Each structure stands twice: as C-alpha cells, then as structure tokens.
Amino acid sequence: MALIRWYEHPEVARPGWELDRLQKEMNRLFSDFWGRGMSPFRVGVYPAVNVSEDTKNIYVRAELPGMKPDDLEISVEGDTLTLRGERKLAQAGETVNYHRREREGGRFRRVLTLPTKIDPGAVDAFFKDGVLKIVLPKAPEVMPKQIQVKTS
Template identity: 40%
Template sequence: MIYKALFGSPTRRFGSPFSELDNMRRQMDRLMEAYRKQPAGHASAGVFPSININEDKDAYYVSAELPGVKSADLDLSVTDNQLTLAGERKITEQATDVRYHRREREAGHFSRAIALPGDVNAEGVKAKLADGVLTVTVPKAEKAKPRQINIQ
C-alpha cells in the first residue's frame, strides 16, 4: 500500500498507449478555451481583403472589400479555376511627429488567390469597383453549367 501511495499503481507506471495523446488533447482544449475568452474587440491579423463568393447557374460572383483602394492599384487575373487579386493599399502618411493611439489600418501590397469551385470562362470575366467593393463576375465554362435533361 505504501508503494501504491508513493508511486502509484505498478500497472499505471507504463500507462495507456494513448495517455500522451489524451494529455495533448487536454492542453489543446485549454489553449482553445483561452482563445475563445479573448475580448470581442481584440484585433487580430486577418486576411485582406475580406471576400464573399456566391454563384448561380451561369457564373461565380466574388465581392471583395477594398476601402480606399483605387482600380489603378489593382491587378486581377484568372488562371484555370483560380482568381488572383493583388494590389496595393495606400494610406496617406501623417507627419513624422504624430503619435498613434490605435493603428488598425495598414498600408502595403496584398495578394489573395481564390479557388473557384468549378471551371470558368476566363474570356468573359468582368470586374467593377464601386464604393470600396470590388465585384467580379466570372462566367462558368459551358461544360460546368448545369444542363436541363428532358425526361421522356
């Protein structure tokens, strides 16, 4: 009994082959719980620009938030089923003696590759930038469009 109290059960000494995995899982659970408890306004390094992708039977539509970015500073390309959006976000510089209290808007080059769910017709891509939102219409390739089949 003294051995068991001091050293644990002799059979527990070797432990389960999965005990180390259980220990790692518990550590990850604690880490994720700490992450979830961060305040709602906590700034994090997000992906720029934020995008939405949707589709109908004829095309894919990609909307990207690009506040303050001019169309001359954007480069858009389509290869196979991948849309690449690159550009530069410029923010007017303040005087050198300015002290920031909060700085969440960053300037610089960005690039975002977006995999589209199916084949596309690269020749028919259209893009429009209005009110800081880039809307790209990417038509589907004819072979990717759904076909109505008549039942006889």
C-alpha cells in the same frame, strides 16, 4: 498508511490516461486561441475573401476600403484568380501627431484557385463603397443542364 492497488490510483488507473490528458490540454489551448473575441475566419492573408456561387456564376468579394479601381489588378488564368494591388494610405503630413494608427497600407497579392471552370472572357468586377465584387461566369460545360423527360 492506506494501501491501494496501483490501478485504483485515479491518475494511473486507466490505460491511455496520458493521451487523455494531452487531448484535454490541446482542447484548452485551442479554445484559448479562438476564445479571444476573434472570429473563426482567421486567415492572415490580405485581402480576406468570401467566395460564393449560384447556378451561373462564381462570386469573389473582398473588402478594400479606400482603394481605387486603378490600384487593383485582377487577372484570370485557367482556374486561377490573382488579385494584386497596393493600398495607399493618405499621408497626413509630418507635423501631425498620431493618437491611433490601426489602418494598414501596403502591397498585396492573393492567388485563388477557383472551384470550377470559368469563362475568362466574361469576368466582370465591380467596386462600390470599398467592397470589390468579382463575377466569374461558369464555363458552359460545367453549367447544370436541365433534361427534359419526354413521353415516348
């Protein structure tokens, strides 16, 4: 029988090996989670939104295929934007036989907190080809100001 000192054993040699093992296990779990061909945008709320800004406005975009502007309710209160609506799927009738059913319908509500103060009176919304775009102009007090340097 070969005698080895206990700390030379590969698994108990280093203090904290248990933590390392746990870390590896966690990493493996997470890479499995992301690695299933899914995008890293997992949110689980509807609709998913993309928010961007330029110097003047904040833009909120959402994909709502098949919806009509009338089915949507957009409201702004302070720095909170609320999107509410119902996606109604056309009923195909009772005599049909479904082969695939992947599209979802139903009611939804999404509340977003905006990153800056906006001017609620000047908010515009556009709907084209199933994509909603909301343009929220920034409040004058948060607009960047250009300061002219004068020669004295």
